[in-house]
Amino acid sequence: MHLITSTVGRKLLMAVSGLMLVGFITVHLMGNLSVFAGADAINIYAEKLHSLGPLVWVFRLAMLGLFAVHIGFGIQLSMENRRANPESYAIKQKLKTTFAAESMLYTGLVLLAFLIYHLLHFTVQITNPEISAHQLPLDAAMRLDVFSMVVMSFQKVFIALVYIVAMCALFLHLSHGLSSWVQTLGWNNGESQDKVVLIGRLVAVVFGLAYIAIPFLILVRFVK
Amino acid sequence: MILDGKTPTGPIEKTWDKHRFDMKLVNPANKRKFKILMVGTGLAGGAGAASLGELGYNVEAFCYQDSARRAHSIAAQGGINAAKNYPNDGDSIYRLFYDTIKGGDFRAREADVWRLAQVSNNIIDQCVAQGVPFARDYAGYLDNRSFGGAQVSRTFYARGQTGQQLLLGAYSALTRQVKAGTVKLHPRTEMVDLVVVDGVAKGITVRNLITGQLESHWGDAVVLATGGYVNVFYLSTNAMGCSVTAAWKAAKKGAFFANPCYTQIHPTCIPQHGDKQSKLTLMSESLRNDGRCWVPKKKADCDKAPADIPEEDRDYYLERKYPSFGNLAPRDIASRAAKEQCDDERGVGPGKRGVYLDYQTSIDRVGEDTIRERYGNLFEMYEKITAEDAYKRPMRIYPAPHYSMGGLWVDYNCMSNVPGLFVLGEANFSVHGANRLGASALMQGLADGYFVIPNTIANYLAGITPGTVKEDHAEFKKSIEEVDASVNKMLNINGKKTVSELHRELGSVMWEDVGMARSDASLKNALKRIPEIRDEFWNNCNVTGEAGELNQQLENAGRLADFLEFAEVFAKDALHREESCGGHFRTEHQTDDGEAMRDDENFAYVGAWEFKGVGKEPELHKEPLKFENVKLAVRSYK
């Protein structure tokens, strides 16, 4: 199929899958932010999610597919790009591109590594078994105490730093990706370009700050 | 010898149609058996190769650039004429024909010019079909402007890059044929010899500019579309690689060179800045539509800032001398007028070789924005080169060699006197007479390529058997040996001067003595100097590098060697033509007020020179010109 072999087709797939992943992290962020509303809020949220049963797995498979597309093509395209540009200039000046755009592969790989860690940490709960929600006592309403798990985790400097660094990578990744998809989907008319780029970066800042806020504010004991 | 242009007879309006019917055709099934070699891929060559390939011929095309899209046709800015009469301002095929004959100072063949005017309309349609983005109005109709002294608006344009867009159109058609397999392209390949077998053109020898290898190519016909020769002046508006080489190699194999002294010096170029300059930059003639040419009335004012020279001390010399055409006087007249002012020591800028082209009046009338819209890219280019802002301060311009009306002699079928050798576009002499009108070069290139050669070449091919001579013929071997010997000779001179130093020397002689105004004395001086420089080239030039590699010095040396032979014939033609006409101005032949004086009684002919060898007198052959439709008249733009 042309879409998955052609240069533009794969670019579109990157944009669309990226955009859906942005949708995912938006919902995920809103759920996560409930941690600031107190233990009840996030524990209810977690229980609701788990009560969906098989739907959770449908969702997880869909996510797996999206990540596979985005990461798989991302790596493939990057490899092709390196092959296309084997020799470097003695001097090369950036004219318009940014560090964020040039490091998409690396920030992407950091995020992949983080994703694996994050799943092991909060979903499989094996990296720090002592603070697994299953080990912790249930909360007052007899729900799994996700809140305590999160707070106890991020009170650990190492874990908080891992999350903060990963979320910096997310910020960089988004600061290119959040305007790039507009161009890829063909919605740049020339005049709009600089504005779209600016808006994309601002939104990336919002995502970055919001995501970093969770481990950071717990680490500094603002949330207890 | 009296040459026969083989023009069809009868009423001029019917000549081309009748001729097309009279010509022989090649059976569609047989076309692919004929191999046609197209040298040059500019407007004429690109359009010709594409059209011939599409017809089914087996075409091979050659260009020295790395892509067919880079031929110097690309640099034409202003526009292309056609007799569409879209603006309803009185234009017609007849008027375009008349203007071109008159503009050429009655030194072109009537039937050829008629055909050009007739097919001009088809060219516009063809280009539009290719996706050439001509300027249009808001309703979507094609826009026209008046250009280069024409009193009707018949010029179609694509911003200031008409040549580029037309060439890219032809290139796209060519590209399509390359993809279809009907045309094989040989980029970075320069023709270095014509192979003639028993008096008939049967192939070429080329040098692969990457590997330096010499290669033979056979063809049932050879078509040269290799452009003009004004780089003989060293400084010109031509691209650095433009040369007379292909045409001259043909001339050395017997093709006659017609009217070499007709060269056009374009009035609106950026003046030379110093002696290290490598080329001159042309700015579109359309600039004269809104700009006014002037110089200070007093010599003492020449160094003043133009703003400090009051209106009454300015000499708007074109408006003064030619009240009805004013700043839009034809190119040769405008150029010569600028030279006169500078010769009168009233020139401006470095070296005092420049005149002002002033936009203040127009800016006051229509506003700076309108001027910016019309000429923005030209003003930008001017600023890049001179670091001056032409909205604030008048431009400085000076004439520069730009186009060669002369070229290889061809008959009405675009075939030279060597059977099988066809010549198109600027490389031939045919339609512009002694002076070319603005926006006519693009028209001729595309007319020859799209609409003339596909018809006329069939007439020739239908009479021969395809593929009778191949690369194994002794003439091919001989040609390679000769070229090889000449290359080795150049590489072994090991002298002191560089190729470009000697080219500059030749250019300076040509510009001073065979340039805008020529006299018996100056031409005789040139004829003394040219052989001296040629001798110095062959004895004291330093051509570095090897034959079997990419060697730009060797390329330039080969081109210069040809210019050095050609220049002599050029000067001889200018010396023999004891009249002034169009781009050829002999100071001995002018009226009291400095206008050109033609001599129709003795010189209403095409002068075609047969080269007999270096140091030998070339032989002049004449083709008398008959004017049956346009009355010979003094060309007046007063």
Next chain:
Amino acid sequence: MNLTLHVWRQKGPQDKGKLETYPAKGVSEDQSFLEMLDDVNEELIKSGKDPIAFDHDCREGICGMCSQVINGKPHGGQERTTVCQLHMREFNDGDELFIEPWRARAFPIHKDLIVDRTALEMVMQAGGYTSCHTGGVADGNALLIPKPVADYAMDAAECIGCGACVASCPNSSAMLYTSAKVSQLAVLPQGKGEAKARVKEMTDAMQNEGFGNCTNHYECQEACPKGISVKFIAKLNREYMKSMA
């Protein structure tokens, strides 16, 4: 003014190549960059060295032949300017200049600063035309093309095919070059009919010739001596989507 040049010298495609240093003395600010190189070459010839090979032809910024990266910027970095139109007044006495060829896998080096741009030709051959025949076409005014559309097509058609977009692109992608032709022909009624096939075939050819993929760095737009906008890449993407429909 006097300058120091570090110029890429490479005898042939197989040669390794390296930067060599030459002085450029007595440079006039009115000279163009290529005229400065001409002078350096004259000196090299006189001192018995091989002159620097570089591509150039029209020297008025339109043929697209010249192709040099100067101090890390294709064509030297002046806005809307090719190397041949770059003038020495842009530089200062004592400057050190690094002069390199276009670098991309699709552009193998022939010699010194001269590269092989056949790959760009192949992209064009894949569909950069309308399949009209010589003769037998409609009158130029038969299909109306309102000025904004004609202007849009012209903006795209200004591409000179120099390859600066490829040279500047971190991925060595030729997407700007490809998109300019795709966009020009896609908006014109004469080119619309083949638009679907064209966009696929030209982008496939681009890929097959060894150019990289476009990842929206926009370096090309800045490097383009004709100021071709990346909005044409957006247009190409739209055309591609239409072709999938």
